[in-house]
Amino acid sequence: MSRPKLAxxxxxxxALAPELLVEMHDLMVKARALEERLIQMYKQGDGFFWxxxxxxxxxxxxxxxxxxxxxxxxxxxxxxxYRNSATLIAMGEDPANPMRQMKNTATDPYSGGRNFAxxxxxxxxxxxxxxxxxxxxxxxxxxxxxxxxxxxxxxxxIVTGGDAGTAEGDFxxxxxxxxxxxxxxxxxxxxxxxxxxxxxxxxxQQGPKNIADRATAFGIKNKTIDGNDAITSYLEIxxxxxxxxxxxxxxxxxxxxxxxxxxxxxxxxxxxxxxEDCIVRIEEVLLEHGIMTREQMDAVxxxxxxxxxxxxxxxxxxxxxxxxxxxxxxxxEGEGS
Amino acid sequence: MANMAQAIRLALHYGEEYLGxxxxxGEDVGPPLGGVFTATQGLRTAWNSPxxxxxxxxxxxxxxxxxxRPVAEIQFADYIYNTIDLLKLAGNTxxxxxxxxxxxxxxxxxxxxxxxxxxxxxxxxxxxxxxIPGWKIVMPATPLDAYGLMLSAIKDPNPVMYLxxxxxxxxxxxxxxxxxxxxxxxxxxxxxAPVGDRSNWKPTWPQVEEYVVPIGKAKVVRPGSHLTVxxxxxxxxxxxxxxxxxxxxxxxxxxxDLRSIWPYDWEAIRASVEKTGKVMFxxxxxxxxxxxxxxxxxxxxxxxxxxxxxxxxxxxKHLPGIGLADALERASVPQVEDIAEAMRALAxxxx
Numbered sequence: 230m231s232r233p234k235l236a237x238x239x240x241x242x243x244a245l246a247p248e249l250l251v252e253m254h255d256l257m258v259k260a261r262a263l264e265e266r267l268i269q270m271y272k273q274g275d276g277f278f279w280x281x282x283x284x285x286x287x288x289x290x291x292x293x294x295x296x297x298x299x300x301x302x303x304x305x306x307x308x309x310x311y312r313n314s315a316t317l318i319a320m321g322e323d324p325a326n327p328m329r330q331m332k333n334t335a336t337d338p339y340s341g342g343r344n345f346a347x348x349x350x351x352x353x354x355x356x357x358x359x360x361x362x363x364x365x366x367x368x369x370x371x372x373x374x375x376x377x378x379x380x381x382x383x384x385x386x387i388v389t390g391g392d393a394g395t396a397e398g399d400f401x402x403x404x405x406x407x408x409x410x411x412x413x414x415x416x417x418x419x420x421x422x423x424x425x426x427x428x429x430x431x432x433x434q435q436g437p438k439n440i441a442d443r444a445t446a447f448g449i450k451n452k453t454i455d456g457n458d459a460i461t462s463y464l465e466i467x468x469x470x471x472x473x474x475x476x477x478x479x480x481x482x483x484x485x486x487x488x489x490x491x492x493x494x495x496x497x498x499x500x501x502x503x504x505e506d507c508i509v510r511i512e513e514v515l516l517e518h519g520i521m522t523r524e525q526m527d528a529v530x531x532x533x534x535x536x537x538x539x540x541x542x543x544x545x546x547x548x549x550x551x552x553x554x555x556x557x558x559x560x561x562e563g564e565g566s
Numbered sequence: 567m568a569n570m571a572q573a574i575r576l577a578l579h580y581g582e583e584y585l586g587x588x589x590x591x592g593e594d595v596g597p598p599l600g601g602v603f604t605a606t607q608g609l610r611t612a613w614n615s616p617x618x619x620x621x622x623x624x625x626x627x628x629x630x631x632x633x634x635r636p637v638a639e640i641q642f643a644d645y646i647y648n649t650i651d652l653l654k655l656a657g658n659t660x661x662x663x664x665x666x667x668x669x670x671x672x673x674x675x676x677x678x679x680x681x682x683x684x685x686x687x688x689x690x691x692x693x694x695x696x697x698i699p700g701w702k703i704v705m706p707a708t709p710l711d712a713y714g715l716m717l718s719a720i721k722d723p724n725p726v727m728y729l730x731x732x733x734x735x736x737x738x739x740x741x742x743x744x745x746x747x748x749x750x751x752x753x754x755x756x757x758x759a760p761v762g763d764r765s766n767w768k769p770t771w772p773q774v775e776e777y778v779v780p781i782g783k784a785k786v787v788r789p790g791s792h793l794t795v796x797x798x799x800x801x802x803x804x805x806x807x808x809x810x811x812x813x814x815x816x817x818x819x820x821x822x823d824l825r826s827i828w829p830y831d832w833e834a835i836r837a838s839v840e841k842t843g844k845v846m847f848x849x850x851x852x853x854x855x856x857x858x859x860x861x862x863x864x865x866x867x868x869x870x871x872x873x874x875x876x877x878x879x880x881x882x883k884h885l886p887g888i889g890l891a892d893a894l895e896r897a898s899v900p901q902v903e904d905i906a907e908a909m910r911a912l913a914x915x916x917x
Contacts, residue, residue: 302632341664350663357631358663362651368620369652372628372636376588386628402621409616558665559700561723 245460247520253294253459254515255529257286257508260315262533263324266541267314267331267346268490268498275545276331279498281347282312284489285421287507288456291463292419293319295470296387300353302380306373307356308366308388311347312421316389320354325540334547335554342550364394367403367418374407374414374479383474389419393426395440407479408447415477417469418444421456423488427496444481456484457507460514567738567750570730573709574605574674575757576743576774577716578637582611584776585720589629591615592622592639598764602641603676603735607759608769619645623652623673627659630669635720640675642683643691643729650698656725657700672719672726677705678800678850679899680733685887687732688895690851692798692827695727696860702781703827705729707802709739711825714779722781729827731800745774784831786838790820793844793912796835796861798824801848801880801900808905817913827857832864839865843874844912850899853881875915880908 243250264283271279282289293316297305309316314327326338327349333342339350339358350358357369370388377384394400407414420440424431437443441451450472454465462484469480487504491497515521568576581587589611592601596614600607615622619640626638640646646653659667679688695703702724706712712730719726738750747753756770787802788809797805802823809819820838824830839845845865847858858879865877880900882888888898 306628306632308628337664339664340662343662343664348662350666352663352666358659358667360655360662362655365624365652365655368624369628369631369655370624371621372625372630372634373632374628375625376629376632376634399620399624402618402624405616405618406621406625558661558663560702561660561668562665563668563723 243460243514243518245463247518250460250511250515250520253290253463254511254521254526256290256293256319257315257459257511258529259324259533260286260290260318261508262530262537263318263327264314264490266537267327268494270328270331270541271494271498275541276333276346278345278494279331280311280345280493282314284423284487284504284507285312285456286315287459287511288421288462288484288486289313289315290319291459291466292316295463295466296320297384298354300355302377303382303384304355305384306370306377306386307354308370308373308386309349309356309359310366310390310394311345311359311361312391313349313359313389314347317349324537325544328540328544329547332544332547333549334544335550336547341554364390364397364399366390368399370416371403371406371414374416375412378412378414378477385470385473386414386416387419388416389421391426392420392422392424392431392440393429395420396435404444404447404449408449413478415473416479417473418479418481420481420483421486422483423486425488425492427492439483441481441483449479449481451481451483453483454485456486457505457510459507459511567740568709568743568746568753569736569738570706570709570712571603571605571735572753572757573712573743574716574730575607575609576746576772577713578606578609579771580717580774580776581637581720582609585717586635587611587637587720588634589613589636591625591636593617593641595639600759601639603732604758605735606639608757608767619649620652623649623656626671626673627652627656627669630671631667635670637672637674637720640673642687642689642732643675643677644686644689646675646691653698653701657698660724661700668723669725670723672716672728674728674730676732676735677729678731678733679888679895680731680800682890682892682895683732683888684890688888690849690882691729692849693851693855693857695729696827696857700725702726702829703729704781704825705731705799705827706825707731707734707799707823708741709737710741710743710777711779711785711823713743714777715781715825717776717778718781721778726781729799733800734803737803743774744777745772747772779825782826782829782831784825784834785823786834787821787823788819790818790842792818792842793846793909794820794822794835794838794842795846795848795909796822796824797848798827799849801850801905804900804902805848805905807902808909811902811906812909812913815910817909819909835861835865836869839869840872843872844915846878846880846908846912848880848900848905850882852884853879854884856881874917875912878908878912880905
């Protein structure tokens with residue numbers, strides 16, 4: 230898609246502070262280095278399957294930076310799909326943890342070696358378990374949003390998914406239940422539109438030009454944005470979130486993004502040169518405005534690649550689960566409920 | 567004496583007043599109707615949902631994640647099938663997150679035949695549900711058990727599937743719920759919504775008390791010495807009738823109401839089979855991969871040398887549906903005569 234011009238004249242300053250752009254760039258490169266390391270782990274036999282979100286960093290990093298992180302109704306509830314690693318990294322997650330899940334170690338904090346890569350779960354951050362069935366999270370998110378509507382405050386529910394999954398009934402469920410008259414929910418409904426469902430192009434299966442248009446019929450505010458532009462993403466996520474936090478009503482944000490390494494390891498997990506790289510895009514801005522030099526940016530890439538390689542070596546040595554562990558946690562073993 | 571629908575209502579009232587229930591919801595669950603079986607009339611936290619079963623189960627999961635205590639209803643079990651992957655997900659949320667998340671939620675859905683409900687108001691769901699680990703599954707056969715099992719279900723920190731047999735919803739028990747008025751007419755005046763305009767109606771709740779039927783605990787409905795019958799749901803009262811019929815012929819039946827499908831009370835079954843040496847399992851779900859088949863497998867594996875006859879299963883026929891006509895329904899699920907006949911055959915069997 231064509232690139233929108235930055236606000237104002239070509240040489241005007243970017244709409245975000247230079248320090249924030251440098252931070253976002255650092256996190257985007259870090260998240261990319263993590264995903265590329267996870268792919269490498271798969272290819273080296275340190276994991277059975279890879280799926281993730283390289284190519285979505287320009288959207289997912291600002292999302293992570295803007296989330297109200299914590300546990301309970303006063304904080305944001307997160308119902309993600311399996312392409313949100315960059316969001317977690319922006320929230321401050323230790324990149325060793327996604328590697329542990331990739332290697333299905335006993336130390337994997339999300340699932341104890343039970344689930345695929347990218348299937349995060351972190352209750353202290355209200356992050357619901359990511360699941361493989363497509364779009365179910367849209368049907369579950371309405372529950373946390375309903376509890377938050379009743380509770381008040383400014384905590385909201387955020388649900389993410391892809392364009393292909395919007396064909397599922399659970400997406401319609403989300404639109405219906407989020408906009409019941411008098412019971413509108415504080416929920417930010419996100420669709421990251423990468424044009425693909427595995428090998429099937431969106432345009433061959435769904436009619437709506439913009440998925441966000443579907444929200445209009447429900448009276449849900451919505452917008453379609455260029456999610457490969459980190460500055461646009463930051464500003465639009467913030468605007469949508471501010472609305473949901475304050476008005477306690479739903480918002481559907483559709484972001485066009487790239488799928489840089491295909492669907493998953495099942496289709497090779499190789500770099501797709503035809504897809505736009507959002508990191509190249511932010512680096513053009515940083516260079517153009519003299520915020521960072523090429524050498525500085527190269528150093529960022531090098532730093533995170535080295536760090537990820539080190540973490541990989543460490544995680545590789547961690548223990549695998551024991552056979553008897555299958556019997557743990559079928560039912561709640563914690564205190565209270 | 568409350569009927570089962572009233573007993574459920576009283577339990578939900580107790581739940582929202584004393585056990586932290588935050589939401590009782592589903593299609594037509596809130597006012598004015600209060601449920602198609604009236605089981606949710608007059609409840610403070612009852613509300614109507616869109617006609618969307620997946621939304622109902624998704625809402626319950628999300629509410630439970632957010633620390634609420636929901637009781638969700640699917641109007642008939644026949645309509646729960648399109649939520650199966652969400653039920654699977656609710657059952658694996660604790661396990662797949664390695665013990666991080668728990669879901670304190672109850673899903674209530676009326677099951678079974680016996681009301682001439684035709685193809686889509688007659689399904690059972692206990693066998694299907696037993697294939698979804700991570701849930702607890704209960705099935706009351708009396709109003710008092712309906713009350714006590716609901717309290718247990720609400721208190722449980724895990725998802726609980728609550729399966730009241732719809733043919734027993736108007737069934738009155740022989741035991742009072744603690745705190746319930748003795749005269750059923752008085753109870754009805756207090757808690758049944760009036761016919762016609764009910765916009766200003768409010769129930770007067772009796773001071774019902776805590777009464778818990780532990781999940782996983784069966785009940786010996788009648789002791790006996792010749793053979794053991796393990797039944798659940800609507801087949802419990804049918805088996806009581808059948809046992810009375812064969813009693814006149816000198817057959818002394820021990821009847822166990824399983825009450826919980828999962829976890830289930832193996833000790834109760836074992837103790838009885840060790841005494842009688844003969845056992846049959848009775849329920850109305852379809853017979854192939856029926857939960858009774860699991861119990862027979864375990865009986866054979868663990869109690870083979872005390873058995874005096876092959877264990878029997880009396881269950882629904884393996885049919886795509888239950889036909890509306892009286893003869894069709896009766897030919898599809900166990901009737902009193904079928905159960906009595908199986909009792910006679912088992913009593914006659916000799917090693």
